[in-house]
Amino acid sequence: MLIDPRTVRECREELxxxxxxxxxxxxxxxxxxxxxxxxxxxxxxxxxxxxxNAYMDGYRPPDWPNASGAVYRR
Known part of the structure; x- marks a missing residue:
């Protein structure tokens, strides 16, 4: 599946x-x-x-960064 460049940027920014x-x-x-x-x-x-797609559906791996720059932990 191809994703256009604008969609990639929008996803990154939304995340x-x-x-x-x-x-x-x-x-x-x-x-x-x-x-x-x-x-x-x-x-x-x-x-x-x-x-x-997994990230946009809500998956967050153990090393997911949070807004403060620290690593997200569940």
Whole structure:
């Protein structure tokens, strides 16, 4: 499934994540990848789309960052 760049950015912003936090949670090694995806220069991977869908449905892994920059713990 392809997701357009604007949707990726909107999801990240709705989740309240920086590009750095978002890239780590999607398994990318550097936030420049998220910037490139949001600007339409690269495509988001199928695995990252699955994770993004899970995050948008409410899944939060143990290392989820909270708004203060600390790590979210359940």
């Amino acid at each position: 309240g994540l920086s590009q750095k936090e978002f890239s780590r949670l999607l398994g990318y090694s550097h936030y420049n990848r998220i910037s490139a995806i949001e600007n339409g220069k690269e495509s988001i991977s199928k695995a990252a789309v699955r994770l993004l």
